[in-house]
Amino acid sequence: MTRVRMATLATVAALALTTGTAQAAPTATSLSSAGPTATTEPAAGTEKSSKVFAITDRLAGQVASALADRTVRDRIASATTSGAADLLKLERETSLGPAARAANLSVLAAKGLPANGGSVLQVRLADPGMRAALARGEVPLVAAVPTDDAPTAVTAYDPLGGKVLLDPVRAPQRPVLVIDVDVAKSLTMGLQLMRDALAARGIVAARPAAAASAGGYWATKVNAIQLSDDQEPWIKGAAEIYSIVGGFGLDGKPTVNIVQMPYLDYDGTTYYPNQLLVHFSAYKYNLADVVMMEDDGDTNYQQLAQAIAAALLTIADGGAYIPLVSAILSAIPTSWWTDDPDYVDSWYTLSTTSSGRLHGAAAHGWMDVSPYWVSQL
Secondary structure (H helix, E strand, O other): OOOOOOOOOOOOOOOOEEOOOOOOOOOHHHHHOOOOOOOOEEOOOOOOOOHHHHHHHHHHHHHHHHOOOHHHHHHHHHHOOOOOEEHHHHHOOOOOHHHHHHHHHHHHHHOOOOOOOOOOEEEEEOOHHHHHHHHOOOOOEEEEOOOOOOOOOEEEEOOOOOEEEEOOOOOOOOOEEEEEEOHHHHHHHHHHHHHHHHHHOOOEOOOOOHHHHOOEEEEEEEEEEEEOOOOOOOOOOOOOEEEEEEEEOOOOOEEEEEEEEOOOOOOOOOEOOOEEEEEHHHOHHHEEEEEEEEOOOOOOHHHHHHHHHHHHOOOOOOOOOOOOHHHHHHHOOHHHHHOOOOEEEEEEEEEOOOOEEEEOOOOOEEEEEEEEEEEOO
């Protein structure tokens, strides 16, 4: 998923590459035509720690092995012609059944989602331009989306058992099938799980009946928004962005509202959502903060909800507004910063009169906002 990274908090260690000898790592061009015996591997211990990546990487190797069967290969090629395909639907028509079902259950558990959450795994072509080669019958490689946003190589698997490293910047000519989490589906489930978990601790913003007696309330509307451009690996897909809006509730306790922003797919692109981001009927002082996050596939929603709740419940209302951004950021597990940051940007102290272009504190994005009166029906 394309994301904007916070350089001052997130540091990425370079992956060390070995080829079994002292020679330089092959380029994407040479590897895309490499035979199945041309195997290159990362040095031991260089993979970033991610339960979800460990699962999808293992499944990528199993899918690659299944592609040795021409029937399976043709079925997957057909299913991915117009986009991503549900792996659990494919498993009913191929030999991938046990591996796909086991991997799906493991991913649900790793993300803190219920076991009956359905299928959250998909397979897609890394780039639409690879469809012609796949249609001609060229045997694809299979890779999982790496956890690290700045890998020095993408590990891919050959149907005959070889493992190759691909350049993360230049897409190979050989088609690559990508095993990925259906983040759009998992995010919807996960955010509802977070809302429920936070509500159980009394920290989900609720719009009081007082707003109705006033005839409505003020909100902040996002008229336009853009995240900064960066250079992501070709294997990444669209982002899945959400925002944690925090402030003090009318009872004086810290409270949050979680807002999904499903349109915000790619950085460097301006979107015009006209979305209501902050509903001030729920916040004392008519002030609130926004912390923008991305689900890159390995977010554990239960852990995140528990961490935010634990951090906010320690804050007391002292009679004046205190920004909650730092408390929310400090609640995010340390590993998310060091291995794979999910933080995008933050906006401090939005009010009922906030308007114009507001740049994020991390300088990774901006929003054009305006006050909006929400009339009660």
